[in-house]
Amino acid sequence: MALLSESNLQRWLDSATEAALAAGAVLQHYWGNLSRIDEKGRSGDLVTEADRGAEAAVMAVLERHLPADHGVLAEESGVIRGREASLLWAIDPLDGTTNYTHQYPFCAVSIGLLAEGEPVLGVVYDPIHNDLFRAATGLGASLNRRPIHVSKTDRLAQSLLVTGFAYDRRETPDNNYAEFCHFTHLSQGVRRGGAAAIDLAYVACGRLDGYWERGLAPWDIAAGIVLVREAGGRVTAYDGSPMDVMAGRLLASNGHLHQVMSHTLGQIKPLVLPPLV
Numbered sequence: 001m002a003l004l005s006e007s008n009l010q011r012w013l014d015s016a017t018e019a020a021l022a023a024g025a026v027l028q029h030y031w032g033n034l035s036r037i038d039e040k041g042r043s044g045d046l047v048t049e050a051d052r053g054a055e056a057a058v059m060a061v062l063e064r065h066l067p068a069d070h071g072v073l074a075e076e077s078g079v080i081r082g083r084e085a086s087l088l089w090a091i092d093p094l095d096g097t098t099n100y101t102h103q104y105p106f107c108a109v110s111i112g113l114l115a116e117g118e119p120v121l122g123v124v125y126d127p128i129h130n131d132l133f134r135a136a137t138g139l140g141a142s143l144n145r146r147p148i149h150v151s152k153t154d155r156l157a158q159s160l161l162v163t164g165f166a167y168d169r170r171e172t173p174d175n176n177y178a179e180f181c182h183f184t185h186l187s188q189g190v191r192r193g194g195a196a197a198i199d200l201a202y203v204a205c206g207r208l209d210g211y212w213e214r215g216l217a218p219w220d221i222a223a224g225i226v227l228v229r230e231a232g233g234r235v236t237a238y239d240g241s242p243m244d245v246m247a248g249r250l251l252a253s254n255g256h257l258h259q260v261m262s263h264t265l266g267q268i269k270p271l272v273l274p275p276l277v
């Protein structure tokens, strides 16, 4: 796509960075200082003034910089414009809201750009640790402006993995519980970070070796997918086939562990727990 020239990607990366830092300032402002926490529908799916304020901050910056034909899909507002646009921004103003409300310091602003559905640019900003992850197709991935690379771990038994559980986990046998048990058994450990964008960013910079999850939205993962790929890792569907960012299910790894993780995911039978009383 001609529009995806290096200079355009660089310019949009800078705009996304400015937007992520502006939203991060909002998240720093409300940290430990929330006046209300609401549920969005499903039990546990929270929203706060920090989510909404951060999204407004992202949009204020992007509206100033972006061409009018770019589409925008933002978690709290839905489609702001152009769902069918060939260039679509996917924005999570606060990934890790549950962590944030508990002041568990693991959350981020995530801003990704999809070109014909394919993630091509991403910024993930953790305002608590001041970690700024950036990547664009062909331009590499960085953490605080220094290049990053995935880990070299090539044995599951020596790996540190991460996953997460969607808000619908009590309503479906596809709840990820059995997968969590299996990988816990086979690896050095499985973390449950609570912020998909950071889970992916940590695979990109080698702090974690692999990540899988289902029930995700495009704004959770668009940016992180680019980070992992540009840092030398792989991102696919569970079975290793090309990943569809709208399908909400992905396997990301340093590449070395991809096949064994994909094979393991294919073997697992669901673990269904009794309904809540």
Ligand code: IPD
Binding pocket: 045, 046, 092, 094, 095, 096, 097, 098, 163, 164, 165, 166, 167, 193, 194, 195, 196, 197, 215, 216, 220
């Ligand atoms: C959630 C986080 C979490 C993942 C959930 C997401 P939110 O995003 O990324 O790690 O397990 O599926 O919905 O609601 O905090 O923006």
Ligand code: CA
Binding pocket: 092, 094, 095, 096, 196, 219, 220
């Ligand atoms: Ca999210």
Ligand code: CA
Binding pocket: 051, 075, 092, 093, 094, 095, 096, 097
């Ligand atoms: Ca969110």
